[in-house]
Amino acid sequence: xxxxxxxxxxxxxxxxxxxxxxxxxxxxxxxxxxxxxxxxxxxxxxxxxxxxxxxxxxxxxxxxxxxxxxxxxxxxxxxxxxxxxxxxxxxxxxxxxxxxxxxxxxxxxxxxxxxxxxxxxxxxxxxxxxxxxxxxxxxxxxxxxxxxxxxxxxxxxxxxxxxxxxxxxxxxxxxxxxxxxxxxxxxxxxxxxxxxxxxxxxxxxxxxxxxxxxxxxxxxxxxxxxxxxxxxxxxxxxxxxxxxxxxxxxxxxxxxxxxxxxxxxxxxxxxxxxxxxxxxxxxxxxxxxxxxxxxxxxxxxxxxxxxxxxxxxxxxxxxxxxxxxxxxxxxxxxxxxxxxxxxxxxxxxxxxxxxxxxxxxxxxxxxxxxxxxxxxxxxxxxxxxxxxxxxxxxxxxxxxxxxxxxxxxxxxxxxxxxxxxxxxxxxxxxxxxxxxxxxxxxxxxxxxxxxxxxxxxxxxxxxxxxxxxxxxxxxxxxxxxxxxxxxxxxxxxxxxxxxxxxxxxxxxxxxxxxxxxxxxxxxx
Numbered sequence: 475x476x477x478x479x480x481x482x483x484x485x486x487x488x489x490x491x492x493x494x495x496x497x498x499x500x501x502x503x504x505x506x507x508x509x510x511x512x513x514x515x516x517x518x519x520x521x522x523x524x525x526x527x528x529x530x531x532x533x534x535x536x537x538x539x540x541x542x543x544x545x546x547x548x549x550x551x552x553x554x555x556x557x558x559x560x561x562x563x564x565x566x567x568x569x570x571x572x573x574x575x576x577x578x579x580x581x582x583x584x585x586x587x588x589x590x591x592x593x594x595x596x597x598x599x600x601x602x603x604x605x606x607x608x609x610x611x612x613x614x615x616x617x618x619x620x621x622x623x624x625x626x627x628x629x630x631x632x633x634x635x636x637x638x639x640x641x642x643x644x645x646x647x648x649x650x651x652x653x654x655x656x657x658x659x660x661x662x663x664x665x666x667x668x669x670x671x672x673x674x675x676x677x678x679x680x681x682x683x684x685x686x687x688x689x690x691x692x693x694x695x696x697x698x699x700x701x702x703x704x705x706x707x708x709x710x711x712x713x714x715x716x717x718x719x720x721x722x723x724x725x726x727x728x729x730x731x732x733x734x735x736x737x738x739x740x741x742x743x744x745x746x747x748x749x750x751x752x753x754x755x756x757x758x759x760x761x762x763x764x765x766x767x768x769x770x771x772x773x774x775x776x777x778x779x780x781x782x783x784x785x786x787x788x789x790x791x792x793x794x795x796x797x798x799x800x801x802x803x804x805x806x807x808x809x810x811x812x813x814x815x816x817x818x819x820x821x822x823x824x825x826x827x828x829x830x831x832x833x834x835x836x837x838x839x840x841x842x843x844x845x846x847x848x849x850x851x852x853x854x855x856x857x858x859x860x861x862x863x864x865x866x867x868x869x870x871x872x873x874x875x876x877x878x879x880x881x882x883x884x885x886x887x888x889x890x891x892x893x894x895x896x897x898x899x900x901x902x903x904x905x906x907x908x909x910x911x912x913x914x915x916x917x918x919x920x921x922x923x924x925x926x927x928x929x930x931x932x933x934x935x936x937x938x939x940x941x942x943x944x945x946x947x948x949x950x951x952x953x954x955x956x957x958x959x960x961x962x963x964x965x966x967x968x969x970x971x972x973x974x975x976x977x978x979x980x981x982x983x984x985x986x987x988x989x990x991x992x993x994x995x996x997x998x
Contacts, residue, residue: 476672492709532555535561543692558648560958582595592613640668641665644662647660675708687726738929761783762785771807787810792849817883835879915949921989937970965996
């Protein structure tokens, strides 16, 4: 049974059945399953020679590419632990995760867009004792090892993948910010990711004839598990997009005959609204997962009618690997738009009140779950793990929802104040704390606002100290070099006063309503 395999064992099983089938294409090179196995074994062998062992952390800061998939598998062969980095992180974010994860090795490119990864990781390496080796991908830098040389120059004659206990051995640590405090590293086991990938593929009725478009980032759990790993589960082909652009996605669907298209609602909205949309033949599309943000019913209808894609909706977290619930092909547009479906077979979902008692059908409460995909815990944070997972294994999601009589889950809101902008999570406190370091700032509150393309955008509301003169652009410029670009507030308002509670706290719901009125003509 493949559900009992490790990530490495899963690839070995697929290679034995379909060695010559194409595994991946990233716009530069096509590789077969046999080549993916060979390259990943070669890389694992080379990593072993520089001291990477079972349990060591390997940081990967790369856009979607064949190399990412090879590294993914090489780390799995070694029993090492993959630590993916968002390519848009800034230096402080990079340093925090490298330090917290105790990463030993880091794979990186020269940089992506305006983010210089070489510079970031070089600075970080000087400060972080655990980080021993930097390895470049698709670039050569004097003094550093390169991915290509490690794949080419190897001695794998005696290398065999390390023995893995799928239930307990960690495959990846995924960092997820909380609404309060520092980012937490969710430890996902081999069993977590393999079983979730299998269940997701089964729900979409995937076969080896399918072609997955991997446009969501591979460093994100959505890209890593129900995209890359679900494709491998069935021996399908994946097409990786290094940088998402709606027109390029439409071109790839047509030219590569894509059948499975996973994405966040923003991606589908941008494609449907592209002025050349009607010029593309999308008839190959069969299905895909839409997740990570609410999707309006009219968009679900257009994806199914105009794209011809029988889309399913999923819900989950990094902590659940991610898919916990999914809609089915039998569900109508309203169920797919207004709910996130039923728990996957083997997963359980309940709604608890503040006393951790199960509420009646239709009542709002916190969504809690038990599942094959629930993480082992947060890395080096036992207290946070105990807060998140109770003695009976129920994970608190921090999301509010209801269950209907049919067992469909509806997401009502978030207990945390997280904003989901185009599929990316923004945690207000992180940005608020940065603004508080500006000497001119007296008070600040970040709120989410509705947006028809991105789902939500963020707005920073700032009160300035007396005798200081700064404008909105000054404060935006202050934030930009300190965080990933998607976290920079889309709007920034200078406030005279905030709506306050009797105890002196900012009333964020009232503030949100106030800001929507102020910006009514600017919102889309």
